[in-house]
């Protein structure tokens with residue numbers, strides 16, 4: 085199998101990562117590889133610490149397996165680097181390659197195509213929830229962070245808990261609600277119709293409880309940027325070109341991608357089959373959250389990370 089040689093810069097980055105891992109008592113170095121490198125050489129360079137490689141491309145995954153290195157297979161879907169990094173950490177925990185109390189050194193590429201140029205020290209316990217929060221903060225959207233957080237929390241709870249022992253999938257479309265309403269139609273009788281604004285505020289725990297109860301109905305919840313349920317049970321009929329989604333995602337996820345491409349809204353889909361929550365913006369998955377056992381603890385980031 086053809087391999088890309090590690091260039092001098094990459095070797096220097098790996099050596100620095102190795103030193104950093106010692107200083108931080110990290111349990112592993114996790115490399116996000118876009119290219120089939122010689123992973124055996126990489127392992128030799130990092131001797132004394134566990135190497136884990138995360139890869140999205142099937143041929144890179146094959147190379148990692150052939151070199152007998154622990155592999156995290158990432159979903160093949162268009163997503164930001166930040167989303168990929170949080171995804172690889174969550175999957176490493178899910179596969180029991182890492183534990184939530186571990187410190188890891190992550191190596192990935194922010195700028196270079198055939199190399200790695202970025203090192204992060206990540207304390208998993210503190211960072212997992214923050215990564216999610218930060219990713220939400222980074223979405224350049226008119227939708228206030230507070231509204232997004234409430235919807236994402238609610239979506240995660242629905243994905244995790246389901247209803248009466250049954251898994252439940254649902255869809256929220258947040259922001260740009262007039263346009264979203266014009267690109268959708270009533271699919272089932274709207275249970276929120278006729279209620280006063282104060283009875284439709286997602287800030288209210290009672291309203292969130294009703295949403296959980298109603299999540300099983302067909303169609304989408306339409307939420308305005310200020311956090312008011314505008315309608316439920318809407319069938320979205322936006323269409324958009326150039327959407328690429330991973331295999332296995334069906335009509336709910338396509339509808340989410342399309343409405344987020346056709347409008348400035350953010351779509352938040354909960355998969356009925358897996359409980360996974362995906363956040364869509366401009367036709368792409370910008371955040372993916374696997375169902376976890378506990379609630380997320382939101383923490384504000386005071387500094388903005390560099391753009392990826």
Ligand SMILES: Nc1ncnc2c1ncn2[C@@H]1O[C@H](COP(=O)(O)OP(=O)(O)OP(=O)(O)O)[C@@H](O)[C@H]1O
Nearest residue numbers: 253302303319320333334335336337339355356357
């Ligand atoms: N255009 C749409 N607008 C609103 N809701 C939709 C739309 N298309 C599908 N849905 C909702 O998605 C539900 C399930 O669709 P499907 O199983 O094809 O989705 P999926 O993407 O595979 O998601 P899941 O992982 O939850 O099965 C439908 O019952 C419906 O409630």
